[in-house]
Amino acid sequence: MRLSGITKRFPGVVANDDVTVELFPGEVHALLGENGAGKSTLIGMLAGVQRPDAGTISVRGEAVAITSPREAIRLGIGTVYQHATLVPNMTVAENLMLGQSWWRPMRRDAMLARLAEISVLLGVQTDPDAVAGTLSLGQQQQIEIMKALWRGERVLVLDEPTSMLTPQGVREFGEVVMRLRDAGLAIVFVTHKLNEVLEFGDRVSILKLGRLVGHIAPERLRAMTPGDATAQIIDMMFGREPKPNDIGLRRATPPDGAVALTVEGLCTAPEARQQGLSDIGFALRVGEVFGIAGVDGNGQKQLAEALAGQLRASAGRVLLGGQDVTVLGVAGRQRLGLRYLTDDRLGEGTVGAYSVGLNLVLKQVGEAPFWRRGLTDEAAIQAHAESMITRYDIRTPSAETPIARLSGGNIQKALFGREMSNGPRVVIYNKPTYGLDLANIRLSRQRIREAADAGVAGLLISTELDELLELCDRIGVMYRGRLVGIVENGPDAGPRIGQLMVAGSA
């Protein structure tokens, strides 16, 4: 099976950009990438949940259109999702028979025969009358795999299958996967955990920002030692070491600048599926760019939200130029010059249906000169929009165009302009180049550099090491909600940060 040149766009971002992936029987193809790299979109197309905007999917050399999950099942593609899809109060047998045609129900003896067949294939024992909810998570997952293979076995897609398993469960799961591979199935194993790739994968593809950035064929992977393979994959995931002339681009910040932002012992409570922060502390000088590195999901977003005031701190203090702002809300901190450029441009940065002009003043609703005695001054908003559109080179048909119709790069330009207006002092840039094309990536980095030169302190959160090495004076590394180290940017910073990112210690 082959997916070639797959491209899929969503409003504002390119989720998959010309991705080509091949699946072979009897092989585990590990698909590695961070959150938002486009893994889920890619397997969504295999499962028939998404359809590509460009590119073709072919099975044994024949082009197919997977228009629905039903079609995917017919082609022998079974998918096991990250989250449980079993009905907990139904028995194993009932769960497996869900989705069969009502006019030709399967007889119980036929069902039991099929169950026995698959159980042998997986090498597990199954009680068809056990209630699904009473089984362990590992057992439930085996049932999920059986369900995926129920109507034919050719391709099995596993989306982050180990995320809810115990170490023991992971081991058992690994055995099942190996057995299925040896039985001749093509297996797609989606994960963001490096060690699992080395453990289960025969072939590795690495996705980053929607693009396929690396691929290791089975022969090569077998020839490498685990250490070599790790180094090479990290290289592909986080970008290569900057070349010497890249480092020359870095700005030099006067070392004795005043402190712009101080964070002391900041903690937030952990929530469901969300890391809490523990004891974060650092100081940010005027004109400095301080980087936050880390594999996605180690608390970076929570740090940004806690600093912006969107997430309540359970302990610790945030001081803006010496003034304690911990008790202030989002609006209060904004007025004092603490700005947050969010990475979720359409989800929280903008109201998609509103015009570019209105979105540009969205953080100033009710303030002069755009509102006078509570009444909207459309002309003032329009004039402001036009000057911002020119100044930040926002490509839009007009100031009245709904902002969701713009490309990701232009939405980012508008948001950047919004955060930069009205006296910014400290700006948190959360993944500012995420989902942008090369020209806009370069432009965004240039803007951050210019802002710092103008004396704005920047906190740059990024999952891309080369970006951090290009822009930052110092780089802190986050791991499981903690700031595990701060590295002075320099020639050997890259490997040291990489080590902290993956292992949490130097």
Next chain:
Amino acid sequence: MRARSRDALRALAPIILALLLGGVILAALGRDPILFYTRVLNRTVFNASGLQEVAVLMAPLLLIAASLIVCFRAGLWNLGTDGQFLLAAVFVSAYGPALVVALPYWVAICALMLLAAGVAAAWAALPALLRAWHGVNEIISTLMMSFLAFSLSAFLVKTYFGDPENTVPQTLVLPVEDRLPRIAESLVHVGVVFAVLAVLVVHLVMTRTAFGLRLRIVGHNPRAAEHVGLHVPRLTLAVFGISAALAGLGGAIEILGVRGVVRADWHPGFGLLVVPLVFLARFHGVAVIGFVAFFAVLTIGGESAARRADLPNHFLLVMMAMILGILALVDHLAARAKERG
């Protein structure tokens, strides 16, 4: 301009199609559809007193429409306007007769309006607080509060607020001469003017002011609202307060302008009738006046036309249901057309 006429067409299409379909059904039942619709119009639009009746019926409906526009635009679904309306009406009719005697007339009227707004807002406080601080779904909680309000109203009318002289459980009657003054000897009382103004003011506030924009941001994208620094729980409370108060004013107007009394078994259920009209108008305050007028014409004219055509009164409900069904269909088709570009 083209977009605006397309919007107008999309809003009117369900009504036109439903009227046509209603005509087919009438014909199938052996009635003359043209005669039926002519009778509807003759009873209302082409009849001075009929037209006045339509205006009077519109007053409480418009205040409820204003109430719904505030909350729907803020993305909050206050479906408890029936309870808020009724409870306010009960308090106004309980204290009205005494207050108009004790105080100068207009002071008493203003006090009663404030009382109505306050009672309704207080009744909405529980779902509002639950929504603002605990994210409890307000659709369910406001609807349930309505049922409690019906029972509480009946209880109050039968006990503390009841007229002991009367065998029927009802409040004291507000004398006809103490009801809201009428305009130029017609049936139309000043409450109708107040209701129209209220809808227009709500529309302007929602579309032209910073406060209205804040509410709309919460409605369109609550996460963006938080990101840009709005205090979402506080705005949620404000929305519920205003929305319920407007519904309560509707109840006050109905008592002070028309009824003068509440019987224990009275609950007009205007609130849920107005919901589809507000959707047809797409939360637009000026457009909703037109749809409320249409509904009032259909109610008053349709009642007499149905009687004369020997049809049950429920035929009007069938019409209303068709309008809603077609509205959903038109929306679905329009969305699909948009999706396909």
